[in-house]
Amino acid sequence: MILPGSPHVAYRGDTLFIEDCPLAGLAAEFGTPLFVYSQTAMREAAAGWRSALTGRDHLICYAMKANSSLAVLQTFIEAGCGLDIVSGGELERALAAGADPERIVFSGVGKSRTEMRQALEAGVLCFNVESEAELDVLSAVATRLRRTARISLRVNPDVDAGTHPYISTGLKANKFGVAHQRAVAVYRHATTLPGIEVAGIDCHIGSQITEVGPYLDALDRVLDLVEAVEAEGIRLHHLDLGGGLGITYTDETPPAADALVRALLERIDERGHGHRRILFEPGRALVGNAGVLVSEVLYLKPGDAKSFCIVDAAMNDLMRPAMYEAWMGIVPCRRRDAAPSIYDVVGPICESGDWLGRDRALAVEAGDLLAVLSAGAYCMSMASNYNTRGRAAEVMVRGDSAWLIREREKPSELFRGERLLPKV
Template sequence: MDHFLYRDGALYAEDVPVAEIAAEVGTPFYLYSTATLTRHFQLFDDALSGLPHLVCYAMKAASNQAILRTLADLGAGMDVVSGGEYARARAAGVPGERIVFSGVGKTRVEMREALAGGIRQFNIESEPELEALNEVALSMGVVAPVTVRVNPDVDARTHAKIATGKSENKFGIPISRAREVYARIAALPGLEAIGIDVHIGSQLTDLEPYRQAFEKVGDLTDALRADGHDIRRLDLGGGLGIPYTRGNEPPPLPMDYGKLIAETLGDKGCEIEIEPGRLVAGNAGIMVSRVIYVKSGEGRDFLILDGAMNDLIRPAMYEAHHDIVPVVEAEAGIEYRPYDIVGPVCESGDTFARQRMMPPLEAGDLVAFRSAGAYGAVMSSEYNTRPLIPEVLVNGHQFAVIRPRPSFDEIINRDTLPPWL
């Protein structure tokens, strides 16, 4: 469920007409719903209500300060994967004890900044990383809390570019070597092993891969405790999918996900951490664009939009589907027709959809890309010197620009000429 609905033929974001925002802000732009962000976070929080837990939002999905503050005020922790994300989380008011640091390539500088500013734990992804973190912690006179991300070799049955739990993926340490790695941590005075971490991928639409992974984590918990390790926290990652195509069978609900966690790991006496990102932010955002031209081609028609692949790269990068709807609702009974929906970037890959059935549209009409709140704005670029598009947050009857569109002068003036020019 989201809060982008038609009223009297006009698309609304909560209680604000989308066309009204477009008239004030200009197109294209991203638009987020506070009510949807809140609802989706609370679904996860409620799903784990029977267990000690912390829901850490995976902020790589959408990391605007306003989104982070909205979730932090609800009690969310943050899952960060870079020093920049750590700084964003702290700037949004998230205390260090609610920040988990993930990622395969943490640098010593990032480790030092997180230890100085406060951190809940580091999710260790390799043996060289744990050696580096030990050195940094000892140089600062502190002990770093760590979990080890184990790779359970489970097929998440998702897109190859977002699968992370199989043996050939770059993430984590093979679960078969976990006891050896934890023994090494116990010998390093700058580290304290407090739990286990696992994350098998993104956009999962079936709970069975989770069951397989969680059962392996449960067995590993018992084995590590038998080895003398104080395993008291289980970080289970995120990855639950969202319905990008309306009308298809919906992915599992957070409540079912929570029940599975309780069934497989509820008897371990551990605090549970989960790191949802896409399901919190995905359907909480849309991208709004305007038709520049309707072009008749050889055997097909094109809708040429002012939004482009640099604004929303998921279709070009992942062959991802987004439902695209007119901001003015189509009249009942109107005949739909196929369009290739494209942007103005000079790449054939700047195509959002091919032969998508749409109501007849004209230049100037507005369209909305649904389910664009996750991995939309955060993956955008200024390719073709196209400004990053604004982000807007709605809260009931109110809306505010939470990232403005930069001017061309602001973009160009970031460049500097060397003295010989």
């Protein structure tokens, strides 16, 4: 039985496998909570984007904020991807994973001077600049270093991506990007600044987008700007169309990556811009359905109004439900031949917001294992140490082989850098 999401997470009989590895066996070996990723799923997702861009000058930059574990980055680098970063820390991770700096784009609305210096010294491909103030600071930093910063302006097209407000980034009420009506003037200003080289234009309208329409609307507005900017004599070499393509958590039907890319390329060609280099920055679409979070059932707590299935994973491991009220599939790692009961699946953290799923029909007992599906993106990368809980271990599988790619954190590691006050 194949579940929503990746075909590489499926039941064989009553046992849940990821590729050829039973999840219960991985939990026995590595403990819980445990993130497990299918490398094959990641490679196939990247191949879908690459095949759609065959014959085009392009660069697919994996948006590493979705999942920045080194082995995940290594997988995408080896698959031919560049990386999209949003912090100096992510730059260090990218380089540690073996990324070529000339295949890294630096996004983000609040780059510090230190981060700019770090990226300039590393030699990143491009800065996606999000404000006039940032542009002026980048010019000053680059000039001081005697370097040239290649830039794209991230423009805000005021297009509704039809997604959750917290992950919508393309409306004029959002903090991201340069307003559409200011873009030409900001490009003019960029050409006057020392240490700045205009390279392209960038647009990203949100995350977990499940329709092609918003992308086409944004693209049309971006191409209008390209034509207006080039009418000023300013050359734009590349179009960075961002990411944000959604995945299937339950019954969503997002377009396949190749269908989305084909639709965008057709529009680009229709408008006479097929000669430009194309950049994409997918994150969730590459890694989201490749991962699961395995957790042990600690207690079942029946009640009059609600019954609770208390597990050892918590909101510090999986913030998406608490932050976005996100729905994520939760299934047993071994199915029981018993009638299900309705539970809220909750964790041990002392917050009412510590829940992984509400009103789930499950046939479980204490000691059973549950798998939270589609947990490859914005799960481990958003994990915290709240309640002094160590972050979970991570495992990568390919076929019937499994590798520990991150050790489980120990409490002593969490306060290693802290100091007691001197006794007086």
